[in-house]
Amino acid sequence: MKLGKKYKIAVIPGDGIGPEITEAAIYALNHVGLNFEFIKVEAGLGAWQKYGNQLPEETVNVIKSSDACLKGPTQTPPGPGTFKSATVTLRQMLDLYANVRPFKNHPGVQSVHKGVDIIIVRENTEGMYRGLEYNLGDSAIGIRTITRRGSERIARFAFNLARREKRRKVTAVHKANVLKETCGLFRNVCAEIAKEYPDIVFEEMHVDAAAMRIAMKPQDLDVIVTTNLFGDILSDEAAGVVGGLGIAPSANIGDRHAFFEAIHGTAPKHAGKWDANPAAIMLSAAMMLRYLGEVDAGNRFEAAIDAVLEEGKSVTRDLGGSAGTMDFAKAVADKLTKML
Numbered sequence: 001m002k003l004g005k006k007y008k009i010a011v012i013p014g015d016g017i018g019p020e021i022t023e024a025a026i027y028a029l030n031h032v033g034l035n036f037e038f039i040k041v042e043a044g045l046g047a048w049q050k051y052g053n054q055l056p057e058e059t060v061n062v063i064k065s066s067d068a069c070l071k072g073p074t075q076t077p078p079g080p081g082t083f084k085s086a087t088v089t090l091r092q093m094l095d096l097y098a099n100v101r102p103f104k105n106h107p108g109v110q111s112v113h114k115g116v117d118i119i120i121v122r123e124n125t126e127g128m129y130r131g132l133e134y135n136l137g138d139s140a141i142g143i144r145t146i147t148r149r150g151s152e153r154i155a156r157f158a159f160n161l162a163r164r165e166k167r168r169k170v171t172a173v174h175k176a177n178v179l180k181e182t183c184g185l186f187r188n189v190c191a192e193i194a195k196e197y198p199d200i201v202f203e204e205m206h207v208d209a210a211a212m213r214i215a216m217k218p219q220d221l222d223v224i225v226t227t228n229l230f231g232d233i234l235s236d237e238a239a240g241v242v243g244g245l246g247i248a249p250s251a252n253i254g255d256r257h258a259f260f261e262a263i264h265g266t267a268p269k270h271a272g273k274w275d276a277n278p279a280a281i282m283l284s285a286a287m288m289l290r291y292l293g294e295v296d297a298g299n300r301f302e303a304a305i306d307a308v309l310e311e312g313k314s315v316t317r318d319l320g321g322s323a324g325t326m327d328f329a330k331a332v333a334d335k336l337t338k339m340l
Helices: 018-029 045-049 055-064 086-093 148-164 184-194 207-216 227-240 279-291 295-311 325-339
Strands: 006-012 033-041 068-072 098-104 117-123 133-137 140-141 169-174 201-206 223-226 249-253 258-262
Touching: 006 018, 006 055, 018 068, 018 279, 018 295, 018 325, 033 055, 045 068, 068 279, 098 148, 098 227, 117 148, 133 201, 148 169, 148 184, 148 223, 148 227, 169 184, 169 207, 169 249, 184 201, 207 223, 207 227, 249 279, 258 279, 279 295, 279 325, 295 325
Parallel strands: 006 033, 006 068, 068 258, 117 223, 169 201, 169 223
Antiparallel strands: 098 117, 098 249, 133 140, 249 258
């Protein structure tokens, strides 16, 4: 088969299980029928220990010159006096303002609810994750920044996504009854932008009510647009509803750059065991393919993952199997080869 354009993909293996699951994703991607150049770069705890920088300049430069970035999980120590998250730093540095996290039922995966198909669109550069925190004597103060520009572009991103994917509804999630200025601004801007999309139903919901809705009747939800911290918390809940973080992908998208990652952590206790589930980063890679304009390849890649999940023969321990990380990858690659 004749391969077309070569895509330059920056790969951050990351920490803990990151190098193992990214290796599995690369293995499977090499069977999708496209031409890739994968360039590995460093970020996270390992980079900090090696260079004194969790996000070296060379890493950023390679990402900027690549078509996209596939990122493994990176570790950030908790508490004051430690370095800032490499993931958050990269989002802000490259202005990757849209965090897109789809949650739906996958065949063969046990879940709390059926018929779930939610996309959480999270503002990715503002809010509490700006890291504007200060010590004042015995107090610690954090500044929550919400801007009109940031709210407008994430709301418009969510509505454009809904229209493009022929979805019926966008729900703005906030807490404007308590956080009257910050959430109030976000809420009002979302309502203004909604008027530009009369073909899409718009509703608003307080974040606590949204959390209960995800837990009890997630089928009522379609596209959620929300602020940074709320989106982070709600997405873990949504992952739990459809079967866990092991099948939860995400995209971080800006106007010029993007990176794609599983939303789970580094699971350091499993590092080196090659038993971690690579499905989430592979589903993230499927999102990457669609971002690159390779929609058919992205859909084919996801279909291969779902076929392996449905068979249940080569799934990892968290999904009730006993297969290793590369066993799953090889099973997906085999499905892809048969599809070509």
